[in-house]
Amino acid sequence: MSDRRSLSLIRRRDGSARVVLPLRTWLTMSHLTVFLLPVAVLIGSGALALDLRNQTVWDLEHQGAILSMLATNQLKFAQQNQPGATLESIGPSLSGNLRAAKSSTLAGIRITDNQGIVIATSGTVLGEDLSGDREVRRAMAGETAVATRPRGDTSRNPLSSPSRRASVRMFVAFPITLNKQVLGVIVLSRTPREEMQALYHMSSWKARFGAMIALFSTLWVGLYAGFLLTRSLGIVAAGTGQIAEGNFDEAATLVLTEQSHVADVALLAGSVRTMSDRLRQRLSYISEFASNVSHEFKTPLATLRGTLELLEDDPDMSAEQRATFLANANAEVERLERMVTGLLTLARAEEGGDRSVLALQDLIDRVARRLDLTASGDAGRIIGDAAQLESALTNLVENAKKHGGDEISVSGWSGQGWTGWEVVDNGAGISAGNLPRVFDRFFTTGRKDGGSGLGLALVRAIAEGHGGRVNVDSKPGRTVFRFALPTTS
Numbered sequence: 001m002s003d004r005r006s007l008s009l010i011r012r013r014d015g016s017a018r019v020v021l022p023l024r025t026w027l028t029m030s031h032l033t034v035f036l037l038p039v040a041v042l043i044g045s046g047a048l049a050l051d052l053r054n055q056t057v058w059d060l061e062h063q064g065a066i067l068s069m070l071a072t073n074q075l076k077f078a079q080q081n082q083p084g085a086t087l088e089s090i091g092p093s094l095s096g097n098l099r100a101a102k103s104s105t106l107a108g109i110r111i112t113d114n115q116g117i118v119i120a121t122s123g124t125v126l127g128e129d130l131s132g133d134r135e136v137r138r139a140m141a142g143e144t145a146v147a148t149r150p151r152g153d154t155s156r157n158p159l160s161s162p163s164r165r166a167s168v169r170m171f172v173a174f175p176i177t178l179n180k181q182v183l184g185v186i187v188l189s190r191t192p193r194e195e196m197q198a199l200y201h202m203s204s205w206k207a208r209f210g211a212m213i214a215l216f217s218t219l220w221v222g223l224y225a226g227f228l229l230t231r232s233l234g235i236v237a238a239g240t241g242q243i244a245e246g247n248f249d250e251a252a253t254l255v256l257t258e259q260s261h262v263a264d265v266a267l268l269a270g271s272v273r274t275m276s277d278r279l280r281q282r283l284s285y286i287s288e289f290a291s292n293v294s295h296e297f298k299t300p301l302a303t304l305r306g307t308l309e310l311l312e313d314d315p316d317m318s319a320e321q322r323a324t325f326l327a328n329a330n331a332e333v334e335r336l337e338r339m340v341t342g343l344l345t346l347a348r349a350e351e352g353g354d355r356s357v358l359a360l361q362d363l364i365d366r367v368a369r370r371l372d373l374t375a376s377g378d379a380g381r382i383i384g385d386a387a388q389l390e391s392a393l394t395n396l397v398e399n400a401k402k403h404g405g406d407e408i409s410v411s412g413w414s415g416q417g418w419t420g421w422e423v424v425d426n427g428a429g430i431s432a433g434n435l436p437r438v439f440d441r442f443f444t445t446g447r448k449d450g451g452s453g454l455g456l457a458l459v460r461a462i463a464e465g466h467g468g469r470v471n472v473d474s475k476p477g478r479t480v481f482r483f484a485l486p487t488t489s
Helices: 023-044 047-081 091-105 134-140 195-202 205-244 248-258 263-313 319-351 360-370 386-403 455-465
Strands: 008-011 017-020 108-113 118-121 145-150 168-178 181-190 356-359 375-377 381-384 408-415 418-425 469-475 478-486
Touching (some): 047 091, 047 108, 091 118, 205 263, 356 360, 356 386, 360 418, 381 478, 386 418, 386 478, 455 469, 455 478
Antiparallel strands (some): 008 017, 108 118, 108 181, 145 168, 408 418, 469 478
């Protein structure tokens, strides 16, 4: 048996290729797919990334509103002490507040005047002109505006880092208004969390530990299930390989697989074992059949050969003697013809024939009338081949006429899921030595009378081919052949 535990490619006739993997690999992959599919869908669809961006925007908008109130309150306080105070004049104090806010929120914060020039920042650069940014222009018009831009710094920090890992940066511009007049703009920016980073931060160490346990459990279940299946299927494959080579004893190893934890594998093993038993029986039957045929054909063929040799070696043989030899040869030819015909009929009976629902008592009555007998009883309905069943009953009656007495009766019967007929005669009976052999092929006590020994063998083949049985009980003065078939509703 070839080893299929590694990745392999099977080339199709059209030139394309398909991947062939071991069963345990497919099972492990399927378990992992089911385990990771929800996360893959969440991340792959972009829904989580969009939600993280929106969350970052909402946070920045809240911070902008708070910082706007802080700036206007400081400006009002400064104007109480210095009536000419402006937003630019309190820029240094605002920068201190912005740096303090950044230390807790990690957001970059800048405040511009109403011309878009940076007058306060959480960083170090002042005087930067942001009036070219679309969100800043909209904020100077009194709206809150949002923008998304690619990150300049693409360094990948650990999942546990507070620094965020997304590839974009969110910008929120919030207007600073006093007495319905826009005095400046607060520009806040921050990188959203990456999907995996968000999942990491949202889960506790217990949840992460549980996820790892679940992952390893999924892998273990997939691998163990694959082990159970591949082990059992490997036994089945090895057993069937031995059966294909004619070593039927190896089928006994399939008993282990019939006890498999996987019901389908156990069922498969049972089916293979049944197939092996039937194949063994069939081969044994063929061997026995060939032996019987060769033995039975040997005598008439030897007689024919001897007759031909005598006729050839003695050209001066008298006409009377020549006629005797030719009559003997013709009798042997007829015997061979009867055996060939009987064997063909027997083979057809073992093939099954055409089945239909039959009223068995009607068939019994019809055969009895044809053979000038009186039938009785009440047989049930069966599924069978009418021609074969008529042949079986006819053979039993003809056998009784040849070997029985002067009284023969046929009666149908039915009960406990079975039905059939009995053929009874009052002859001398069958000897105890011959009784076990009466259904064997080519066994006959009437060979001198032209018996082929196939009639009762045909009856048994028809009975077994219909799922039934036939048996005989004999003693001097009473012999009963009982033919039984399963009934149908």
